[in-house]
Amino acid sequence: MSEDGAGAATETFVAHRNLLFTVAYEMLGSAADAEDVLQETWLRWVEVDLEQVRDRRAYLVRITTRQALNRLRAMSRRKEAYVGSWLPEPLLTAPDVAEDAELAESVSMALMLVLETLSPTERAVFVLREVFDVGYEEIAAAVGKSSAAVRQIAHRARKHVDARRPRQAVSAAQTRAALESFRGALESGDPQDLLAVLAPDVVLVADGGGIKQAALRPIAGAERVARFMVGGIGKNDRNNLPMTLAPTVVNGSPALAVHLGGELDGIMTVRVEDSRITGLYYVRNPEKLARLASEIPLALR
Template identity: 55%
Template sequence: MSDAFAEPFEQYRNLLFAVAYRMLGTAADAEDAVQDAWLRWSAGDRSGVSDPKAYLVRITTNVALDRLRSAQARRETYIGPWLPEPMLTSPDVAEDAEMSESVSMAMLVVLETLSPLERAVFVLKEVFGYPYAEIARALDRSEASVRQLGTRARKHVEARRPRFEVGGAERRAATERFFEAVLGGDVNKLMEVLAPEVALWSDGGGKVRAPLRAIFGAEKVARFLSAIGGQSYRGVDPADMRFRRVQLNGEPAIVVDGPDGPISAVSADIGEDGRIAALHLIANPDKLRAVAEGRHLPM
């Protein structure tokens, strides 16, 4: 295989993964979508391709659409809440409010409530800035219909994911207070840093012990977090657990490691009052692989 043949694909591989990840919500599915796009690129007739970037984004988007439609049926029978697969991000991402928002766990959860086509249009338009005309060509739809999809998707997201102007320093301070309270097992301190209507969503996927429904309210969430801190989990005694602060999906997070690798990860979503508005706890081993491998989300 010639370098000239592979070069365009390798040049845009990170972009293709970034699109697919926001479409599909897991690193494993995104990687599979990029691999499928490679197979179509390598097998197709590229003699008439004048813009490899647009061509590859189009292939990847449509592959991701097909996968998303198939995934929706599986997610309807998923045991407990379905949450995206977290990925490590650099501190620079957290300083870019729009970029960190586009990959935040809360945003990816909201994107799950869109139809596959709405999600594709939203990701390409609102995250990557593609014009509607180009998106219409990529999806083989009229520009008018794509505009309708984009407007509907944006209103849906704005209604469920309001934008708060919380600065990076304030976010770090809030999450640091939360982490200190969690690690100290102090219910009263936890109550102080949690918003009254805070929600905790946990994803065990039916493979490990985890609440099957969201927990709402500061008191219930604080007591749950305080209780699990002193319990063994997945056969790991609390004394053998190690807690490390990381950046996951543009947000401060804690990864809990056992002797054989990560056993859970929790990220915090900050509300406009500077307190924790939502928590996302990932315990499904399948969704901790990227973190275990130290994979960073390409931006």
């Protein structure tokens, strides 16, 4: 590649990097793997004859999607051997992500978990079509299917996700209010206070990755979740490890950073419906907490 060509390739890649990272992250649920996909995308991008590329942004998205699909299939095998429940890697996000309702919803922990129930191809098609508004023909080129097949996959994936995603949109303010109530109840140590903020059918999912102690299976039901949470605080007190809960914003939504003995222990995010918590997600795996020191820029366009 000539010096001019290399400069143009670099300029285009940098201009769309946040978009490409967001595509890869939403497909994979892992920032570490998304970064690897971007590196693989770059290595292929610099080999492309830019004079033959009509839409550089679309071409980059296509390369990223293909690389992410390959990695997603490999991750499926890796997750089979994962200890306990698997949750997406939380990202510390800038305030502008929270202000963009469409972007915040697309990277929310609740939706990311729903996407985990799709096949790799269904997930790629759903993310490209529903989140990034990519045309069917371009998606077809990215996933190696016909346009007609992609339309059918998109319809099936949309129906699957709609049946499992939150029934109503919840503002950041509503989520923050529910989290504040939950935080106060947790700090009080009174199960009754927790029951007041937890929905009867609440589900707690904890991810320790076999490194940190966590419930190996989801815990369902308000009373069981309240007992588990209060019991966890009691255990920390017995070990002389004071727990503190600090508000933060991850994946575009209000969350709680949990510290034990002054050290970051995990991130709690919630799914809220009718002002009560229906989903509680606690990421404790230290390998998934490495990117919480600085904000990660995301983009839909």
